[in-house]
Amino acid sequence: MRKAEVMEKLPGGLYALKFFATDGSGSETLRHDITADMIAEKDPDVGNIVMASRNRQGTADDYFTVNRSDKLGQGQFAICYSCTNKSTEEVKAVKEIERSGYTGDKAREFDEVKMLLKVNHPQCLGVDEVFVTDDKVQILQQKMCGNNLMMYLMNRSSGWLSEKEAGSCFHKIVEGVAFIHGLGICHRDLKPENILLAKDGNDGGLLTVKIADFGFAKELHFEKLGDADASFNDPTATATAAGGLTATGLGTFGYVAPEIIARKSRYNGIYVDNWSLGVILWILCVGEAPFKLGGATKADKAKVLQGAYKIDTPKWKKLPHAAAICKKLLVVDPKKRQTSKACLAENWVQNDGEYKEGWAPASAPPASSPPRKPSSLPPNVKGPADKHKDSEAQRDEGRACCECAIA
Ligand SMILES: Nc1ncnc2c1ncn2[C@@H]1O[C@H](COP(=O)(O)OP(=O)(O)O)[C@@H](O)[C@H]1O
Ligand SMILES: [Mg+2]
Numbered sequence: 001m002r003k004a005e006v007m008e009k010l011p012g013g014l015y016a017l018k019f020f021a022t023d024g025s026g027s028e029t030l031r032h033d034i035t036a037d038m039i040a041e042k043d044p045d046v047g048n049i050v051m052a053s054r055n056r057q058g059t060a061d062d063y064f065t066v067n068r069s070d071k072l073g074q075g076q077f078a079i080c081y082s083c084t085n086k087s088t089e090e091v092k093a094v095k096e097i098e099r100s101g102y103t104g105d106k107a108r109e110f111d112e113v114k115m116l117l118k119v120n121h122p123q124c125l126g127v128d129e130v131f132v133t134d135d136k137v138q139i140l141q142q143k144m145c146g147n148n149l150m151m152y153l154m155n156r157s158s159g160w161l162s163e164k165e166a167g168s169c170f171h172k173i174v175e176g177v178a179f180i181h182g183l184g185i186c187h188r189d190l191k192p193e194n195i196l197l198a199k200d201g202n203d204g205g206l207l208t209v210k211i212a213d214f215g216f217a218k219e220l221h222f223e224k225l226g227d228a229d230a231s232f233n234d235p236t237a238t239a240t241a242a243g244g245l246t247a248t249g250l251g252t253f254g255y256v257a258p259e260i261i262a263r264k265s266r267y268n269g270i271y272v273d274n275w276s277l278g279v280i281l282w283i284l285c286v287g288e289a290p291f292k293l294g295g296a297t298k299a300d301k302a303k304v305l306q307g308a309y310k311i312d313t314p315k316w317k318k319l320p321h322a323a324a325i326c327k328k329l330l331v332v333d334p335k336k337r338q339t340s341k342a343c344l345a346e347n348w349v350q351n352d353g354e355y356k357e358g359w360a361p362a363s364a365p366p367a368s369s370p371p372r373k374p375s376s377l378p379p380n381v382k383g384p385a386d387k388h389k390d391s392e393a394q395r396d397e398g399r400a401c402c403e404c405a406i407a
Contacts, residue, residue, distance in 0.1 A: 167353015
């Protein structure tokens with residue numbers, strides 16, 4: 001077996017790989033022309049790649065002691081447990097997804113993993129290693145020991161954050177969202193339950209905030225390829241029909257944008273995320289949501305469709321800058337809605353919940369995206385899903401969320 005390690009993702013979708021000689025000579029060769037397809041399909045030219053300490057054969061249980069009595073959380077599809085590396089004793093989280101629960105197109109089953117491999121950003125919970133067994137997908141991740149944002153808010157006596165805390169937390173969330181949107185990826189299920197914290201904040205701060213659960217995420221394929229910004233920032237850029245506009249009702253009621261409820265035409269998930277950001281900011285600031293969360297009546301749906309929310313309350317009067325941002329995000333027309341990039345440049349956001357007179361966006365630091373080594377799919381997962389774009393709808397249907405019960 002030839003051994004190789006992915007060193008770096010290069011522009012143009014290529015990867016730099018280091019190959020290790022298997023004859024014991026210790027020699028190494030570098031190649032810069034490897035595509036993701038070659039890796040995923042084990043191209044003979046690439047060989048059977050073994051990622052250094054990543055994507056090993058077997059199951060997570062071979063390498064980690066999975067503590068199934070320590071459930072870190074459970075979503076609609078996955079259960080997450082704490083686990084410990086048997087050789088290094090490093091503590092991690094393993095998210096286990098029962099494969100029998102996936103009813104969509106088989107070719108798209110691993111889209112969540114593929115998405116996780118791309119979201120290398122401090123504000124996104126990526127993936128360290130993946131194991132695929134006959135029954136389960138096991139995703140090894142950093143253990144986020146501070147609850148999800150919804151639980152955290154519920155455990156706070158006030159149920160909401162101070163303006164500074166809300167601004168700082170929201171800044172981190174928007175940074176992560178602007179980063180994925182820059183890659184043309186939409187999350188499509190942004191809500192406090194899918195934002196994880198690494199500290200419980202009892203020491204006064206939400207230290208680490210990461211966007212998690214890319215199970216509904218989707219990559220858009222824009223006509224203006226190569227110009228990532230255009231995908232979400234330029235209203236003239238249109239996603240091609242095959243390029244990622246969605247017809248499926250995904251998401252969670254209360255966070256979903258009016259265009260999903262209207263279901264009149266295919267919608268752009270990036271704009272949908274921007275609406276959800278408005279709902280999240282609202283909850284962070286005042287501890288309640290602008291629209292009913294969960295099980296919705298016709299009247300509740302109508303309120304979302306009209307963008308009918310009440311922001312003239314005494315609580316909101318004390319938060320004029322946050323209120324102004326909510327109003328820009330909770331705009332019914334998706335094309336007039338504020339983008340995540342524009343939101344990130346807001347004075348109040350950049351200054352972590354403080355509006356600084358005289359501050360200009362030009363002085364704002366760019367969204368950071370330090371390089372992290374890309375990983376790849378486990379060796380037993382075949383074929384890149386990009387080859388099956390026409391089956392995207394089937395994959396969506398396979399995971400379509402029902403909590404939002406969009407008719
Ligand atoms: N890496 C992690 N560290 C700690 N808890 C986690 C981690 N990943 C998930 N969880 C917990 O498990 C819950 C469900 O995970 P999630 O990825 O949202 O699954 P689903 O796709 O089923 O919604 C989260 O809300 C969180 O409480
Ligand atoms: Mg979830």
